[in-house]
């Protein structure tokens with residue numbers, strides 16, 4: 371283990387729910403305390419904080435707790451911190467933290483993502499919906515045409531797969547079915563009931579070819595990952611998980627000018643930065659804000675050819691908990707809740723530590739991938755217990 | 757759709773959102789490298805020239821991909837409707853997200869040829885597209 375490398379040490383997660391009454395700062399504190407306890411660290415040993423996308427004042431439920439508030443609220447003495455949305459998606463916050471500990475700017479960084487989107491709807495006075503007379507920035511090219519949701523933007527890429535590569539709904543369903551089957555084994559998951567193919571096929575359409583069950587939904591929760599420096603591991607009591615490679619790409623930061631989604635360049639770049647290959651990977655935790663994003667990640671990371679994702683997951687056995695490439699073993703965002711990117715890295719660490727309980731995969735997994743995003747923004751982490 | 761969310765007009769995007777008043781579609785164009793780019797900006801993304809400005813295109817294009825939206829995201833917008841990404845003829849690499857109108861929702865496909873038509877709402881001319889045979 372090189373001192374110049376970065377490791378995920380403690381991990382933590384608050385309760386996951388919808389319309390939670392607990393204050394989002396306290397949900398964050400719940401996750402921080404769990405992560406500190408697992409790592410055997412105290413808050414005084416934390417000298418960095420990193421989050422995505424920082425406090426979103428125009429859309430508070432999306433990100434209610436900024437890093438400077440958390441630092442001050444917990445009396446931390448930080449030497450480095452970061453929080454912003456102009457980064458290669460949610461797990462970009464972990465990439466930034468890894469760079470900070472590798473360059474000696476911090477030793478132990480709390481990385482967190484707190485979401486309060488479900489509760490925000492019930493508290494419009496505290497969490498007002500954005501009111502704008504006019505749209506600007508990138509929204510101006512989409513919203514006037516009713517393309518208001520990321521579901522619409524993702525659906526158009528999915529339709530290209532349907533028409534060009536013959537992707538079927540029965541194939542795509544396997545992402546959501548797998549998520550929901552795994553969520554049934556995760557005591558914290560938002561949805562504990564499995565989903566049947568009949569339910570999926572008869573679901574109402576949101577934006578063709580995506581139906582209701584292809585989408586995650588608003589959730590309240592906080593997830594924490596502590597990123598530690600290689601020369602600080604003697605302070606940590608849990609099994610460190612090495613960040614063996616990182617990649618994040620922006621093709622064009624646009625949902626309609628980019629020929630391909632950013633996941634494809636990200637997957638390609640990840641394998642340039644490691645001696646590991648796709649054959650070494652024991653489990654994949656791939657962003658599923660929409661099921662189709664997960665399918666493109668499987669292609670992008672080289673588990674199958676571009677356009678072959680539908681055939682790769684057909685029948686679902688390959689990506690099942692006992693399959694050759696267990697996928698989203700905690701239930702993904704579709705099953706466990708919209709933890710917004712951080713849930714994937716959290717679960718990768720759970721599996722590599724053998725702490726998955728009823729959902730723990732067989733054998734002794736050593737290599738995992740966690741991703742976030744997949745549209746115009748994408749991040750991939752290769753995580754190894756070596 | 758008569759209550760679409762509208763763009764805030766500024767010095768850079770105004771020509772695009774009002775060119776329909778002249779019944780032509782104009783895109784930002786570089787007078788040095790002769791390439792179009794979108795969204796409009798005061799610098800060319802191909803050669804970094806500032807010698808740029810709006811230039812008319814034929815107004816035809818091809819459906820690059822599409823989706824039929826069924827979810828009522830916006831109280832004033834009736835569903836279902838077709839959202840499409842249109843590859844603009846004569847402007848390689850430029851796509852416009854828009855609506856295909858004037859046809860049944862199941863009568864659109866990738867590769868369909870379309871022609872711009874403008875819908876005026878307040879001070880904004882929205883470029884929409886109709887199928888051509």
Ligand SMILES: [Zn+2]
Pocket residue numbers: 786787788789790791800801802803804805
């Ligand atoms: Zn130019």
